[in-house]
Amino acid sequence: MTSTMPHRPVTAPAIPDTMRALRKMSAAPGFTLERIPVPSIGPSDVLIRVKTVGLCGTDQHIYGWDHWAQRRVKPPLTIGHEFMGYVAAVGSAVKAVQVGDRVSAEGHIACGVCALCRTGQAHICEHVEIIGVDTNGAFADYIRMPESNVWKLDPSIPDSWAAVFDPLGNAVHTVMAADVSVKSVVITGVGSIGLMAIPVARAAGAAKVFAIDVNPQKLELAKRVGADATFSALQPDLVDEIITRTGGDGADVLLEMSGSGQAINNGLAMVRNGGVAALLGIPSDEVEINLAERIIFKGLTVLGINGRKMFETWYQTQALVTSGRVDLTPIITHEMRFEDFEAAFALMKSGEAAKIVLHVDE
Numbered sequence: 001m002t003s004t005m006p007h008r009p010v011t012a013p014a015i016p017d018t019m020r021a022l023r024k025m026s027a028a029p030g031f032t033l034e035r036i037p038v039p040s041i042g043p044s045d046v047l048i049r050v051k052t053v054g055l056c057g058t059d060q061h062i063y064g065w066d067h068w069a070q071r072r073v074k075p076p077l078t079i080g081h082e083f084m085g086y087v088a089a090v091g092s093a094v095k096a097v098q099v100g101d102r103v104s105a106e107g108h109i110a111c112g113v114c115a116l117c118r119t120g121q122a123h124i125c126e127h128v129e130i131i132g133v134d135t136n137g138a139f140a141d142y143i144r145m146p147e148s149n150v151w152k153l154d155p156s157i158p159d160s161w162a163a164v165f166d167p168l169g170n171a172v173h174t175v176m177a178a179d180v181s182v183k184s185v186v187i188t189g190v191g192s193i194g195l196m197a198i199p200v201a202r203a204a205g206a207a208k209v210f211a212i213d214v215n216p217q218k219l220e221l222a223k224r225v226g227a228d229a230t231f232s233a234l235q236p237d238l239v240d241e242i243i244t245r246t247g248g249d250g251a252d253v254l255l256e257m258s259g260s261g262q263a264i265n266n267g268l269a270m271v272r273n274g275g276v277a278a279l280l281g282i283p284s285d286e287v288e289i290n291l292a293e294r295i296i297f298k299g300l301t302v303l304g305i306n307g308r309k310m311f312e313t314w315y316q317t318q319a320l321v322t323s324g325r326v327d328l329t330p331i332i333t334h335e336m337r338f339e340d341f342e343a344a345f346a347l348m349k350s351g352e353a354a355k356i357v358l359h360v361d362e
């Protein structure tokens with residue numbers, strides 16, 4: 001009986017021929033809910049029935065069809081990269097994953113054979129394909145992933161938390177790269193990843209965490225999740241204030257999460273000589289920086305942060321959550337139904353939400 005369906009074990013629940021998928025159908029703003037074939041899988045692939053997904057700024061860029069999206073995305077494409085679900089089928093060569101496993105997955109599909117991939121740096125593979133950006137994504141009933149990208153979830157992790165391991169992993173990678181132990185940390189931009197970075201930095205032993213944003217609601221949340229002090233980015237003497245609060249030297253570490261040119265410049269000015277700046281936020285345009293004043297004379301170490309280390313960051317992320325050191329409850333501000341995606345994107349645009357998750361399978 002398996003001869004007609006070589007990669008679908010007989011114990012798997014029936015897999016339909018078609019599925020719902022949230023797609024970018026043309027080079028214009030918006031998404032549409034389409035019905036398309038369920039992806040077929042190769043020998044090393046896993047088919048995952050998606051249960052819960054997270055909405056990301058990246059999805060919003062693609063929804064709005066900004067310059068970045070116009071350059072990068074080729075419609076038609078199923079969007080979404082933050083998700084969790086259950087394994088529905090496995091290819092004949094798959095070893096570590098079984099039908100029924102509860103999983104998330106690394107959304108950056110690295111080539112696996114380039115020099116970077118072979119030296120433990122797959123997160124910066126030049127041939128990377130990102131699900132929901134370069135290849136069909138997770139805002140659908142099913143997604144195909146290579147076995148090597150699949151992450152088995154600890155059963156204690158709630159669905160909504162598991163769905164956002166991707167951005168939580170960005171926060172973990174940034175904090176761990178900067179080495180915040182017993183140091184003063186400034187976080188510029190407390191959107192969902194900036195907020196996640198607060199308990200992660202606390203867990204990693206940060207002595208002080210200061211959060212800066214333009215949005216008062218986000219600053220309120222930042223306090224709730226463990227920031228020692230929060231500041232409006234619009235406060236005119238903010239650089240002096242942070243320098244005063246760090247004994248006149250400046251902060252040891254900057255975690256830049258906003259991508260705003262002004263925040264980057266102010267953030268670098270707040271860091272002490274010899275400090276570290278880890279940059280995760282992506283500016284939409286080129287940013288002018290006085291390199292001599294802000295970086296060279298200060299002897300700063302500047303780190304570019306991309307994705308999550310495969311899979312060191314995933315082990316760290318899961319350990320931070322299962323040990324109770326990171327609580328995402330205050331950060332996941334909205335849980336909605338998949339069908340209500342228009343309302344969810346409008347809510348995200350309003351700035352009132354931190355993290356929104358959608359339940360695909362109810």
Ligand SMILES: [Zn+2]
Nearest residue numbers: 056082166167
């Ligand atoms: Zn994301």
Ligand SMILES: [Zn+2]
Nearest residue numbers: 111114117125
């Ligand atoms: Zn590679």
